[in-house]
Amino acid sequence: MSILSRSPKRRFFASLLGASFLSTGIFGAFSTAHAEEGMWTFDHLPISQIKAKYGFEPDQAWIEHLTKSSARLSMGCSASFVSGDGLVMTNHHCAVPCLSDISDKKHDYYTNGFSAKSNAEERQCPGLEVDRLDKITDISDKVSQITAGKEGDAYNKALEAYKAQVTKECVGEDKAKWRCDVVTLFHGGKTALYRYRRYNDIRIVTAPEQAIANFGGDPDNFTYPRYDLDYSFMRAYEDGKPVHTEFLKFDVNGPKEGDLVFTSGNPGRTQREYTASQLILERDLNNPRLLNYLNLKEGMLWQYGNESAEHRVQSQDTLFFMLNSLKAISGTRNALTDSQFIQSREKQDASLEKWMKASPERVKAYGKPFDEIEKIISVQKKIGDEAFIWAVTTRSGALHEALALVESADQRQKPDAERDAGFHDSELPALEANLLAEKPFYSDFETANLALDLTYGRQILGPNADLPVLLLGKENPDKLAARLIKGTKLGDAKNRKALYEGGQKAIDDSKDPLIAYAKRIYPAYHNFKTNYRNQVEIPLRKVGEVVGKARFEQAKSLKQDGNLYPDATFSPRLSYGQVKGWTNAHGKEIAPFTNIENLYRHATGEEPFKLPDSWVKAESKLTASVPVNLVSTNDIIGGNSGSPLIDKKGDAVGLIFDGNIEGLVGDYYYDGKVNRAVSVDTAAIAEALNKVYGEARLVKELENGKQ
Structure with missing residues (x-):
């Protein structure tokens, strides 16, 4: 069973796989297809x-x-x-x-x-x-134009302002029926606007x-x-x-x-099309870290489900997906630990780098993107554990929804063009559909999950590190999780709706313990997201755009440009x-x-x-x-x-x-x-x-x- 799930309530492991905090990509930008590949x-x-x-x-x-x-x-x-x-x-x-x-x-x-x-x-x-594709529009030139010469926060502000504008125009007056996404292809080499009919x-x-x-x-x-x-x-x-x-x-x-x-x-x-260096980062740090966490989570789920028939029903779907995820990620290690695979990628990197240095014109056009990649990877190594703990703690369950309420209230106060990704007017219907839906709320299950995540963060970073101190204060993980979950009213969709529609004033006035906790950690959470975006995500996109253009030109010179397809998005x-x-x-x-x-x-x-x-x-x-x-x-x-x-x-x-089991290497080839x-x-x-x-x-x- 193969799935990439987006539900924040129980499919937490999928959010880790796709979390922007954990994206390492640079990516050599795309693949050249052979046979049925692509x-x-x-x-x-x-x-x-x-x-x-x-x-x-x-x-x-x-x-x-x-x-x-x-x-x-x-x-x-x-x-x-x-x-x-x-x-x-x-x-x-x-x-x-x-x-x-x-x-x-x-x-x-x-x-x-x-x-x-x-x-x-x-x-x-x-x-x-359910979304049905209606139209694809290439907006690459416009994105390149509005972000040219910009770095970090300036780059992001220009990009998000344009995304707000173009998606608003694309959706038109009926946000309930249309959805428009800006999709980055070839890891920055191309950008497209996808219009969907929403149901x-x-x-x-x-x-x-x-x-x-x-x-x-x-x-x-x-x-x-x-x-x-x-x-x-x-x-x-x-x-x-x-x-x-x-x-x-x-x-x-x-x-x-x-x-x-x-x-x-x-x-x-x-x-x-990760570079060899990126694959080594996956092999040595990201993949083992994720497997370690998922194994701990699996043990908790088995224990919880065995406590009673009611607990089994509450946890069975999460355990089902957990076992699948563990097997899939374990399978990818077959590729990552294959020395021949890493060596072949090193040869591909060297070939492209040699091509980029073959003339003064190319050196001027492309610079030294592989050096830039190494710099970004060094940043990822320094802050990777902290990024992971933020992700596991905040990307699922009741705390995820509390933070979404706090963040959306903060973001919606701003003009559309100044908001972060995910909070533009055209994106709010999708957020609202998930956040405000009537879903069962299992207090014991939420408590067990949050307690484990808080405990894990303290174990990985140490009890005196800034993030565990922020998340735990002077409480232990079990008691903190119990206090927050047992006291919250966010399990009722009506209460979430009231807080969402009430905006910043409703959030400020709320006495809900989980909202109060989310408000306390939100400044640090938002600052970390911003810093990670500026130090990792935007530099990766910019260098990906350079590498993507180089690969296109190299493929053209070999008459292979018709065989190029982008990584999955x-x-x-x-x-x-x-x-x-x-x-x-x-x-x-x-x-x-x-x-x-x-x-x-x-x-x-x-x-x-x-x-x-x-x-x-x-x-x-x-x-x-x-x-x-x-x-x-x-x-x-x-x-x-x-x-x-x-x-x-x-x-x-x-x-x-x-x-099949042999296909688990499909993430990489x-x-x-x-x-x-x-x-x-x-x-x-x-x-x-x-x-x-x-x-x-x-x-x-x-x-x-x-x-």
Whole structure:
């Protein structure tokens, strides 16, 4: 299971992976694609390469249809529309936050699944937004113009002022329906404005039991053969009615071996063109630090869940994602600790540096960016631990929401052009949707999480360091966490809404202990963010722009500029490949498909290989030869979860939910011989809906493309 989640409540580990405090990137700016490699923007597709290898040339109508039928979930997944009545297909694990949030003491929808037999029974997912790409505009020249000659805070102010202006113009008068994001591509080499159609009334339609969606659990995770029905369906509403959209036809037969297939999704984050120095920083400091923290968090979650049935329900989705994250990050160490990989990157760096120094004109144009990178890395080494502790303490849970209320009140007092990123008028609807949504609040769980984070900060930095002293004062972590969480009223969405709408005065007047705590630490928190941005993020962007331009020019000189794609940015991308198995490290041929017959053979009756009762009862009804999962050579990464697998007709034939263990190096490079994307076959989804769950209403909609 592969996911880059954005939910601040329980998916804290994902915020660490994507946290700006922890971004090391510089990045050599982009990759040169080989074979099926590449996560391509929709305005720069490798059409000639696809035609040369597969004899298929996507035309503009095909591209437009795919663009308008694809979607992004705000919590960090991909999706697609599969009927003209707003039906959205994504993974079960992408619906987990929704299923957990709508559960109660009588209903555990995460474990037992959910099924709406009519539109009226479909349940709204708190805070969830679905975005559909509408338009991409290149604004690189303007960004370069307004930031030219500026450094640090001056650079940031100019950039944020322009972002406020351009996104406000892009959104227009209807912020509820449109979202506009400024997306940095090639790590500063290009900047684009992405306009999305927003849908913020999203309701769950159906999802299977966790036991079949994640059949095999952690032992099977990132392995193959696989037997998971990791799917769910939602519906987008507007003004109380299902929206009418373009959609992908749902092919109930699925693909065949050797078929050309595409994925349309939102890969989250890759580092394929990090310099060797950056990779070494990841290997020696960032990766071990994150693994250490996640291991501690995992232990806390197991202990908490074992205390009672109620605690198990409260923590099970977080533990599920935690185990996935640990396995994924551990897998990336295979690349980082591979000396040949580091050496090959050193050779690439040396080649580019030599090219930049080959003439006085190039020296003048590009300067010494690799020297600048080393200076930035030295800063990251000095403040990395402090950045990490700020991130783990403030980027999830109730404290995250308290700080968001305090910071948004402070930022909204300023003119739009003077605000920090994330608080411009055009960005507030997304903030409000998540911050003000009605979600369950588990006091014991929040207390346990905050106590561990505070304890960890003291252990890493030492009890006398400035940050632990600020965060703890004279209290110990357990008592402080208990006092703040037990006393807060922020678990009630009405109270959060009152504070948000009341602005700075409401924050100033608040007696809530968690708000008081957030107000106390906010000045230091904001100062650290500002300093980190000025010392690390902006210098990285500026040097990335230089390196990006150099790589473009170098590629042009080699006639390879058409083969360049940017690192992942959780924005819409297309990848292509074919349904194909591989030969593993032991010389075993891995077939591309699994089937229902072998699903039952794989079942043992004991977790995590225990089938839900619905599947035990339905065994005699099911066709043994129906494929369950399949692999393809598509280039994917976390964030692609929920991406449709599409054939050349533009029909949905599968649903991406994972990658194989060999593909975990995909953060850093793609190896077409062994990297594989893992999908649920649409034939299996249709078979399950028909014969296991009796979802005749939904099957008819999928077959007809409408209700």
